[in-house]
Amino acid sequence: MSKLLLIDDDVELANMLKEFLTQEGFTVTTAHDGLTGEQYVLAGKFDLVILDVMMPGQDGMQTLRNIRQHSDIPVLMLTAKDDNEGRIEGLEDGADDYVQKPCLPRELVARIRAILRRQTADMPKGNDIVVGQLVVSSERRKVFWADKPIVFTSTEFSLIEILAKHAGTIVSKEDLSIKALGRPLVKYDRSIDVHLSSIRQKISDASGGVNVIQTIYRVGYQLVRE
Amino acid sequence: MSKLLLIDDDVELANMLKEFLTQEGFTVTTAHDGLTGEQYVLAGKFDLVILDVMMPGQDGMQTLRNIRQHSDIPVLMLTAKDDNEGRIEGLEDGADDYVQKPCLPRELVARIRAILRRQTADMPKGNDIVVGQLVVSSERRKVFWADKPIVFTSTEFSLIEILAKHAGTIVSKEDLSIKALGRPLVKYDRSIDVHLSSIRQKISDASGGVNVIQTIYRVGYQLVRE
DNA sequence: GTATACTTTAATCAAGATTTACATTTAAAC
């Protein structure tokens, strides 16, 4: 069954949830602060993380960002009532869903199952993302155009990987910066533009002039399905 | 059950703890100074070390560093109240957790179990880590490429072991330094680079030109499954 | 002590990321 990591400073609540989730057939590990949680994510092979937003020390948002530096694991956030700002912030930083605290365990389970289902549906074979002729292998960090390898640098790969994951939808430049470069976009920062330029060049060379990355002025970029 | 090594100069306290931990199902060996403790670590097959920071002669920090030269065994440190500096220093030097003295035996047991659980999550099957043609035997501290042994130094082994444990995911250079060398990465520190260079050379020689260690620029390294 | 194996530092080169600079495009205001 699926392995969950529960990060919450409230030990009592965590144990209660753990008990309930275990009964539902999940394997649950708990961590009671953000830093420990992060280490667990890197070490253990979990399928999903449940992360409390409000924690002393390193809070949930920061933990989420740190986790996203290294891992694409689905994250479900536990948030205080009506914290819509945090909700939006978290979704931008890569959270997969939200549940309000205090929560009905049953709802929590339903959302966990929904995310896990979505996850496995998203990625059919291995970890390869296929968009038309373009194949992005997250596992090997390699990219192909119709089986022909394209050599990308590390940052270029991160960018095309993000675009490929969200193929068909628009990703903001801000998002690209945070997720691929690990820092927010500042004024006059042209890094993303330059990297995208190189990526387009390389894909164009490999494909014979195809441009799969579309610019949406003042909104972002999207990888188009041919 | 798990075998613990308790290193503490306070004979009376040590015996008390030993008794309690034994009742909890652990097998406990005691040492009353750092040097003796170190020898025990190297000699015996322990699962975890409980180490007092304040000891006459060689103190706990030094003992920890010495242990980390040769072993990745989990270490839980016993520290004086509010010694946050030492706490940070110790974590940087590779301690797995902290407990304040005087401590509730029950909390100690909980933390021991937490560390051991985390540890076993790291190593799911047997003790040999197999990644493609590469076999890393933690027990014997030996490495093979398709049954052909490769001779690694102690540090090289620690590095490839860590990478193998996290095969398929990225490990930061900072993490490698802390876990393999037992110290944080400082500016202009090229040690990890040099060791990785040697490791690559040896694996390449043994395999006939294969490079299994991938660099992710400014992020870290990962062992790829071929 | 001396020899040996190992680790770290130093130095150099190569690869990658970011900034700069300028051309071009876009959308809105007039």
Next chain:
DNA sequence: GTTTAAATGTAAATCTTGATTAAAGTATAC
């Protein structure tokens, strides 16, 4: 339509990080 300010594309310069080799420092065994 024309103008304008902001946003984007891209080439080149600059800065940062990684790879590799050799040399210097450390520890260990004999």
